[in-house]
Every structure is written in C-alpha cells, then in structure tokens.
Amino acid sequence: MSNQRLQLTEEQRALIGTVQNLARDKNWRTNSIKFLDGTFPAENLRELAKIGVLGMSVPEEYGGSSLPLFDTVLVIEEIAKHCYTTAMGVMSSVGTQTRVISKYAPESLKREILPKVCTGEVNLAIGMTEPHAGTDVPNYKTNTVIKENCAVVNGVKTLISKVDDAEWFVVFTRINGAPGRDGIGCVLVNRNTPGFEVTARYHTMGGEFLGEIQFNNVEVPLENVILREGAFKKLLSAFNTQRCLNPSVSLGMAEAAFEEAINYVRQRTIRGNPIADFQGIQWKLAEMYRDIEAGRALLYQAALSADPFPNPQQAAVAKMYVNEMAIRVSSEALQVHGGYGFTDDYPISRIYRGVRYGTLGGGAVEALKDLVGKKLVKDFDPVEGFHSMGTF
Structure with missing residues (x-):
C-alpha cells in the first residue's frame, strides 16, 4: 500500500521505512510460524528497541520519543503486516499501560520503569478483564484497600497478554470497595510481589x-x-488509545492478506492462465482494496484526533469497521488460495488466525456499537442533522 498520497513527514517515512526494512531483512512474515506455539518474539522486540520503536509512547525525559498516536499507529500497522505476534508484543510497550504510567504515575515510578520500557528490559501488561466481567466495568470485583503504609490487592484478572513476560502490571481495580464505575482506580503491581500468582x-x-x-x-x-x-474517566480516556492501536494491527494484517492474495493469484494458473486474469478474482481484489482503504481513512482520522488521547467515538467507529473489515479481507484472501490457504505453510493461514483477535480485544465490537448507537440517538439534532466531516 502506498503512503505517498498521505503526505507523511520525512521523519514518519523514515521510521516506517526502517521498520519495513528490518522486517523484510529478517523475513518476519515467513518466520512468524515459529510463534504459533506461544513462543514470545523477544528477539524481534530487541531489534525494534534498537531503532526506538518501544519508546514511542514514552516522554523524552525518560528516554523515549513521545511520538504522536498517529505515528505509533503507522508503525504498528507496518509491523503487523509482517508478524502478528510481534505487533501484539509491541502494543504492550506503546499502549494503554505505558501511557497510564507516563501520564499518572509518580516521578519515582516513571524513572524506574519507563527508561527500561524503551530498551526492552521491562515488559508491561494490563489487567482489566475478570472471569465474570469484560466490558462490564461496574461489576469488577478486584479490590484494593488503602491502608496507612501500603495498599492490599485482592481479586482475579484474566485474558492478560504477556502474562509470563511482563514485569509490571497496570491493574484496573476497585478502591476501598467503592461501587460502580466511580469506584474504579488503577494500581501498579510487580510480578515478584508475594501473593501474585499466574493461575x-x-x-x-x-x-x-x-x-x-x-x-x-x-x-x-x-x-x-x-x-x-x-478516576475511571481518566482510565477510559487512556484506554481509547487501544481502540486505535488494536485496529492498526488489524489494518496491517488486512494489507498482508491482500498482498499474499495478489502474489498467489498471479502465480497460480488454470489451463495455462494465471487466475489473476479471471474477472471473479479481480472483483474480489477490488473489493478487498476498497475495504482496506476505507478502514485506513477511518483509523487515521481517529488517530489524528488524539490530544493526547483520541476522540472516543471516532476511535470506536474506526475499531468497529477495521476489525470486521480485516476478517472479511483475510477470509477472501484465504479463499483465493484454495486448499493451500488452509495449511500452515502459507502465511495467509497465520494471518487469518491472528486477525480474529481484533473484534475481541480492546473493547468488543458489540459494546462499541452500543456506545456509538446511544450517542447518535442522544446527539442527533432534528433540524441540523449531522454535518459532513463528522460530528463525533
């Protein structure tokens, strides 16, 4: 996909180009098969740390580059084109957990943690979902009691990425048993603390x-x-960042699926002719390209709204569309591969598996549709209607 018409800065182009060259030189798309067994892509992240990618969300005074969210989206998109697992690993370094620490943690913790995030010495994770509650935040049961000299955390968090590799966990928790959304705060927990157990x-x-x-x-x-x-509104504002980073993975993987499809149909022949010459295949490619470009426009607009966090409704709409678009595109790309697409020997199989995560993480698509629908009904002006360029 060409980015020339987006009028990116020279710095943005250089960063994307550096990531692209690294991924191609190391043949990440083909080599990603080795991560299917759960192996963590530590070597890939070390290479990305060397070129500054892991410090994109960290303020400069702590060793990072403090790049805008849009730049981060561009980089995650490029990484995801080559390796889903690596993109997910990077997300933990540049996503909500890092931004919460950068924005709200005391100075001592910032200086202890953030420089090591930039170098890849420290991995972060976020604990939100509970066994009985995902997006149903008012029913979170994990609770932290504030005492005179310490705070005591009890509860369970589940479906946590990097659970075996992260040193620090940003945990959404109820504070002193306060009910509802207003009772939610945030605690930073080190995995070596007594009472912390991966179950x-x-x-x-x-x-x-x-x-x-x-x-x-x-x-x-x-x-x-x-x-x-x-502090729930502050946490949710920070979490809206994830609603741009998550679909940036989906967008990159949709592009990868599209590339794999074109490469395959140009090489695969029937009766001596490449199947790329068939109208049915060309229509599929045209629709895939259309959907990718529409998703790109929505996602980039949402990312550009960040100051420092993106507009909630724009981010929600972008995530809804791009997540579902990527599933459609990767499914069609697999289809044009025929039976080969169903084998692990072809990258499209791995792309199809990874892209399925998008609609589930970072806020389920169904929950976001509910959020957006309610706001549309609430904000609609029967006289003015909705203006072009968006009203969200």
Whole structure:
C-alpha cells in the first residue's frame, strides 16, 4: 500500500521505512510460524528497541520519543503486516499501560520503569478483564484497600497478554470497595510481589498465550496506587488509545492478506492462465482494496484526533469497521488460495488466525456499537442533522 498520497513527514517515512526494512531483512512474515506455539518474539522486540520503536509512547525525559498516536499507529500497522505476534508484543510497550504510567504515575515510578520500557528490559501488561466481567466495568470485583503504609490487592484478572513476560502490571481495580464505575482506580503491581500468582494460561488461535492472575493479599507501596476511585474517566480516556492501536494491527494484517492474495493469484494458473486474469478474482481484489482503504481513512482520522488521547467515538467507529473489515479481507484472501490457504505453510493461514483477535480485544465490537448507537440517538439534532466531516 502506498503512503505517498498521505503526505507523511520525512521523519514518519523514515521510521516506517526502517521498520519495513528490518522486517523484510529478517523475513518476519515467513518466520512468524515459529510463534504459533506461544513462543514470545523477544528477539524481534530487541531489534525494534534498537531503532526506538518501544519508546514511542514514552516522554523524552525518560528516554523515549513521545511520538504522536498517529505515528505509533503507522508503525504498528507496518509491523503487523509482517508478524502478528510481534505487533501484539509491541502494543504492550506503546499502549494503554505505558501511557497510564507516563501520564499518572509518580516521578519515582516513571524513572524506574519507563527508561527500561524503551530498551526492552521491562515488559508491561494490563489487567482489566475478570472471569465474570469484560466490558462490564461496574461489576469488577478486584479490590484494593488503602491502608496507612501500603495498599492490599485482592481479586482475579484474566485474558492478560504477556502474562509470563511482563514485569509490571497496570491493574484496573476497585478502591476501598467503592461501587460502580466511580469506584474504579488503577494500581501498579510487580510480578515478584508475594501473593501474585499466574493461575491459568490459554493458548490462542493467534499463537500467543493469554493468562489469568490471582491477587492474594498483594501488598504494594502507596505510590503504586497511581489513580484512586473516581478516576475511571481518566482510565477510559487512556484506554481509547487501544481502540486505535488494536485496529492498526488489524489494518496491517488486512494489507498482508491482500498482498499474499495478489502474489498467489498471479502465480497460480488454470489451463495455462494465471487466475489473476479471471474477472471473479479481480472483483474480489477490488473489493478487498476498497475495504482496506476505507478502514485506513477511518483509523487515521481517529488517530489524528488524539490530544493526547483520541476522540472516543471516532476511535470506536474506526475499531468497529477495521476489525470486521480485516476478517472479511483475510477470509477472501484465504479463499483465493484454495486448499493451500488452509495449511500452515502459507502465511495467509497465520494471518487469518491472528486477525480474529481484533473484534475481541480492546473493547468488543458489540459494546462499541452500543456506545456509538446511544450517542447518535442522544446527539442527533432534528433540524441540523449531522454535518459532513463528522460530528463525533
């Protein structure tokens, strides 16, 4: 996909080009097969750390580059074109968890953690989902009690990425049992703290593991309670970043599926003719290209709205569309491969597995449709209607 018409800056082009060259030189798309067993792409992340990718969300005073969200989306998109597992690994370094620490943690924790995020020495994870509640935040049960000299965390978080590789966990938790959304705050927990236990691991379609954590009277310093009750709106604003980064993975994988499809149909012949010459195949390619470009426009618009976090409705719409678009595109790309597409020897099989995660993580698509639909009904002006260029 050409980015020339997007009028990117020279710096943006250089960064994307550096990532692209690294991924191609190391043949990430083909080599990604080795991550299907859950192996963490540590070597790929070390290479990305060397060129500054892991520090994109970290302020300059802590060793990062503090790039705009749009730049981060561009980079994640490019990485995802070559390796889903690596893109997901990078997300943990540049996503909500890093931005929450950068924005809200005390200075001592910022200086302890953020420089090591940039170098890849420290991995971060986020704990939101609970066994009985995903997007149903008001019913989270994990609770942190503030005492005189410490805070004590109890509860369970599940479906956590990088559960075996992260050192620090940004945990959404109820504070002092306060009810509802207003009772939610945020605590930073080190995996070596007594009472922290990984109690389950789930191997996913995409290859990586998601895990479950039990917090049994986990004592943390008071400074680790980086947001107390009443901070849910701040947390949600930060989490909206994930609603741009998650679809950037989907967009990159849709592009990869499209590329694999074109390469295949140009080489595959029937009765001596490449199947790329068939109208039915060309229509599929045209529709795939159309859908990718529409998704790109929505996602880039949402990412450009960030100041520092993106507009919630624009991010939600972008995620809804791009997640579902990527599933359609990768499915069609697999279809044109015929039976070969169903084998692990072809990258399209791995792309199809990974892309399925998008609609589930970062806020389920169904929940986002509900959010957007309610706002449309609430904000609609029967006289003015909706203006062009969006009103969200």
